[in-house]
Amino acid sequence: MADVVQTGLRLGQTLEVGIDGTGHDGQGVGRWNDLVVFIPGALPGERVQARLRRQAKRHLEADLLAVLDSSADRRRPPCILADHCGGCSLQHCVDSAQALIKAEQVTQALRRLSGLAITPEPIWSAERPLGYRNRALIPLERSADGSIRAGYYRRGSHRIVNMNRCPVLDPRIDRLVEPLKHDLSQTDWPVDVNLSDQGGLRHLALRVGHHTGEVLITLVSSHGDLPGLGDLAQGWMERWPEVVGVSLNLQPKASNVVLGPDTQLIGGRPWLLERFAGVELRIASDTFFQVNTAQAERVIPLLVAFFQAASGPRLVDAYCGIGTFALPLAAAGASVLGLERHGQAVQQAQANAQRNGLSRARFLEGDVGALLADQLQGADGLVVDPPRKGLSEATLAAIHASPPRRLAYISCNPATLARDLAALCGTSSYGLVQLQPVDFFPQTSHVECVALLQRP
Structure with a gap:
């Protein structure tokens, strides 16, 4: 197989590639001069134009610029942010072809x-290919104007793609994202998901019981200095009766592990009730459970x-x-x-x-x-x-x-x-x-x- 160093390629160069497979992360896979090329957003059977982003010894990685010959399996993604957000990799593909x-x-x-x-x-x-996720762990950051941005990371980066809705989430937690962002924006709490400055809020965690509809809200922060959190939690439970508990999880480490070891109950109860395969389960906000x-x-x-x-x-x-x-x-x-x-x-x-x-x-x-x-x-x-x-x-x-x-x-x-x-x-x-x-x-x-x- 050819060595990339010998090809004379340069980063940013435009390539035309035929796609004949799919990688383990959902990328389209093709070949250019006997080199494997990985292109997120491309589908098998397509011919695409892409910009070279990275060279490795035996493969290339490129960003999709245009679909020259489209697959019959391509569709308009259900989410308007799908081309930017890294949360989903196959929304542009019809469900039958995803299978x-x-x-x-x-x-x-x-x-x-x-x-x-x-x-x-x-x-x-x-x-249900949409609206199925019973849990969300959403990164937070504060914009220069003071408002809260919440969303998943852009593919391959730690840059948040701001969102108000996510069609993959269970609708009963999806509808809470925008009003919770608004309420958090009204506070003066520091927000620093990557702990690059003073710390503070890092993630918004939401969980719903698929069969019961009970909801838990959890804020993930590097510290507990969040004045007024108790009043805010009480207001959320009064506003949305399905919210049975609000908690604060402390994660002070600069880590990709979202949740820390200490979860404090702020209001309500620390668990929701779920019925699963004939048994009743109490599931806490920091419990692993199939999404x-x-x-x-x-x-x-x-x-x-x-x-x-x-x-x-x-x-x-x-x-x-x-x-x-x-x-x-x-x-x-x-x-x-x-x-x-x-x-x-x-x-x-x-x-x-x-x-x-x-x-x-x-x-x-x-x-x-x-x-x-x-x-x-x-x-x-x-x-x-x-x-x-x-x-x-x-x-x-x-x-x-x-x-x-x-x-x-x-x-x-x-x-x-x-x-x-x-x-x-x-x-x-x-x-x-x-x-x-x-x-x-x-x-x-x-x-x-x-x-x-x-x-x-």
Whole structure:
């Protein structure tokens, strides 16, 4: 493959490129003089004009200037900010074609990184491709005129694209963005999302119960010196009865991690009530919970059928969070032990188990890999739902040492899923029974997968 340094290219140069694929971040992928070119906003089958933005040794990155030959799958994005905001990468693509792109992403990851010969099941597309997100974490900054700007970052930068509405958000929290911006603009609180000056407000966090409609408002700040916050919180709860709580989260570190470890209740209660797959959950403002409730619920019957939970197997749920999957499996008849390193999540899981009368669900706090080494012996099945980086070496080692007969792997990253499946289907002799892609994140390039594995 040619070396970019030898091509005589210069940054800002205009290129004409035919697009024949899609990258893992939703970019169009084409070739220019045998070099791979990544162009956000371009679709397969198109010929586009683009401006060179970055040169690497074996690929180029360019910005879309014009679509010369348009794909039949191109549409006008539902959001007027889609061309600028980095929150979504596929709004310019019709929903049916988004499904094909994501299915191909999963297939290619398996082929390249796992070596497994299996065809994924047809992707489960979302019934609601817009208005599905039950949570928003929105960066804030104050303009020179004193008004608050709120919005997601421009692609590849930390520059906020100011917004009043976001069609991907659940409408019950989307409608709060503009009035909350207005109210915050009336304060004299410092606002500094990147902690480049004096600190202050950093993010606005909103969460809604998909089935209950209850809403939590959380302000994220580097400090708690926000005079009048209590009165403002009380006013919000009176103005919008669905707002059941207002909290302040403190994140003093200059970090890409939005939420800090300390959340203080300002008014109302610190949790909202949600009904999920037949159980009731208390979910706090800083709790991890799947952002697409409806799609997450579709996974539960698949897991129940796979583990035949009605007959009462013993299951271990690794990276269990607040018991999103453990509690419905226990409600279906399984005895489930959840493992999670975040102590607050374990406390919430235990409280939710008690609330639902699920004595068959227990939870332990600690390093998942270390706990698995002791808890897998005698287990009939294992559920793993790791972060994007996939399974740790300790977790894989524990599975290899005591592999249960059935394993369900829930993944938000096809690349690390493929890597881990190669290890599981090798050393531990698992066979891949089913791979089910699920679109949890319409309008973006992200895709969830449920891999069902079984030993002979």
